[in-house]
Amino acid sequence: MNLPPFEPRKARILVVEDTNMMRVMMLRHLSQAGYENIDSVEDGQQCLDYIAEKPIDLILLDIQMPVLNGYDTLKAIKADPKWKDIAVIMVTAVDNIESVAQCITDGADDYMPKLFNPILLTAKIDTSLELRHLRQAVAANA
Numbered sequence: 001m002n003l004p005p006f007e008p009r010k011a012r013i014l015v016v017e018d019t020n021m022m023r024v025m026m027l028r029h030l031s032q033a034g035y036e037n038i039d040s041v042e043d044g045q046q047c048l049d050y051i052a053e054k055p056i057d058l059i060l061l062d063i064q065m066p067v068l069n070g071y072d073t074l075k076a077i078k079a080d081p082k083w084k085d086i087a088v089i090m091v092t093a094v095d096n097i098e099s100v101a102q103c104i105t106d107g108a109d110d111y112m113p114k115l116f117n118p119i120l121l122t123a124k125i126d127t128s129l130e131l132r133h134l135r136q137a138v139a140a141n142a
Helices: 020-032 044-053 070-078 096-107 116-138
Strands: 012-016 037-043 058-061 085-093 110-113
Touching: 012 020, 012 044, 020 037, 020 116, 037 044, 044 058, 044 070, 058 070, 058 116, 070 085, 070 096, 085 116, 096 110, 110 116
Parallel strands: 012 037, 012 058, 058 085, 085 110
Antiparallel strands: none
């Protein structure tokens, strides 16, 4: 199988975070890490509205948000055939194994605590994007 070149820094990334300070911090880290196509919204419903209009490769998704929480947003993304291959990393203050297990069961690619290590977050983003790219290549050649 001949794969097209993959450039994770050109991936389209959406940060879904209701806390302004955390959203700004994540956007700043992504920009400093060299990601070129990043945007943000404040809640799960805005996320669903956004991805209905624009293609996204990866979502960094908070769990505890007003309007539509991260659990329900994740379920909606993974239930829709147009969106189910979007990589989703949960980035949240919820810190218990049941929450981690629920998110992974519901289709999240990974899980990070809100007080993230920038190097680890970048590694998780790149790995999730690479896995998405490989899954798409396999599906295209099936």
